[in-house]
Amino acid sequence: MTQRTATALRYQNGTLAILDQRALPSETLWVEVKDADHLVALIQSLAxxxxxxxxxxxxxxxxxxxxxxxxxxxxxxxxxxLRASRPTAVNLMNLLDRLNPLLDKDSATIEAAAVALFDEDVALCERISDVGLPLFKKGCRVLTHCNTGGLPTAGRGTALGVVTRAQEAGLAPFVWVDETRPLGQGSRLTAYELKEAGVAHKLQPDSAAASLFAAGKVDLVVVGADRIAANGDTANKVGTLMLAVLAKHFGVPFYIAAPWTTVDPACPGAAAIPIEDRPADELLSLGNKQLAPSGTATYNPGFDVTPATLISGWITDRGLITNPDAFSQ
Structure with missing residues (x-):
């Protein structure tokens, strides 16, 4: 019987279940995926x-x-x-493109290839954490954005995976956690994962980041990525660009942690990266509570793009990249 288990995903011999991340941290809710339409809905709703x-x-x-x-x-x-379910995150397209040539094979071959991609991600996460560890000094104060640990990967994570590796190495990092608008993926998920890992942290509004930099309370910024273009321009959860600009101004190193499956060499740069437009109700209401007048127009991008010129380096499974030309080769 073939089975694989991650923090937020379980596969067992022809069934797939996911941990509904919308319910965290108050509830642990596992959902079995019924069909393709169901999976698309789970992806688009950020379950x-x-x-x-x-x-x-x-x-x-x-x-x-x-x-x-x-x-x-x-x-x-x-x-x-499935490929069309979310336009910005290129890992989706990359992994499907690797499996698509096998779809005319028998089910055992397809399953083995899909499981191998799961195992690959676990290994990629470990390699990223190894590569990123030397960037951490004891007691390093790290600012991160969105959620990049075990919940969004098959393994220990990317940016947050490096943090937990530093914790295991006895470096006692301290993490400033952006709440991450609009869905609180920092407050709901990153704070949850850091608490589970025993990593010291504080949660802050996204808009508080500038005052932290100004007070000299940030030593390092490490975030994840949803797509890295051929020139190094990097798409990540909206708000990342703001952090990169602040880090540049205050002389703080700013790193991207991501597997090579996030690289899109066919994408020349920022202008070619599609940015998902999130539903207006994410800004207009909170549960049953109305936050803005009815009919208020919204601007609610799910991502922004940080130009390569603002990035100190990319922590990848292929090593620490400081020259963005590596992504086009």
Whole structure:
């Protein structure tokens, strides 16, 4: 029986379940994926999220569909449907592109390939944490944004994976956690993961970051990525660009931590990265509470793009990259 378990995903012999990240931290709710439409809805609503894990969920669901007897034509249609579910995170496209040539094979071959991609991500996370560890000094005060630990990956995570590795190494990092608008992925998820890992941290509003830099209370910024273009321009959760500008102004190193599956060499730069427009109600209401007058127009991008010129380096499974030309080779 083939099975794989991550913090927020479980695959077992033809069934796929995900931890509904919308319910955290108050509730642990596992949901079995019913069909392709259901998985798309879970991805778009951020029940399952994180560039690496979205891609892994997609390929594992193709294994589910193959084991259920779907033919190659149907599998390819499902792959195309999943590919379109979120436009910015390129891991989804990269992993589907690697599995697509096998969709006319038997279900065992498809499952083995999908599981191998899961295992690869676990190994990538470990390698990223190894590469990033030398950047940390004892007691380093780290600012991070969004959520980049075990919840959005198959392994220990990317930016937050480096932090937990530093904790295990006895370096006692301290983490400033941006709440991360609009869905609180920092407050709900990163604070949750840091608490579980025993890492000292404080939660702050995104808008408080500038005052921290000005007070000299940030030694290092480490964030994740959803797409790295051929010139090094990097898309990540909205608010990242603001941190990069602040870090540059105050002379604080700013690093991206991401696997090579996040690199898109076919994308020349920032202008070619599609930015997801999130629903207006994420800003207009909170549960049943109305936060703004009815009909208020919104600007609610899910991501922004940090130019390579503001990035000190990229912590990847292929090493620490300081020359963005590496992404186009």
């Amino acid at each position: 399952i999220r994180g560039a690496p894990l979205i891609g892994i969920a997609a390929v594992l669901f193709l294994a589910v569909a193959a084991k259920a007897g779907k033919d190659a034509r149907t599998l390819k249609a499902i792959s195309a449907q």
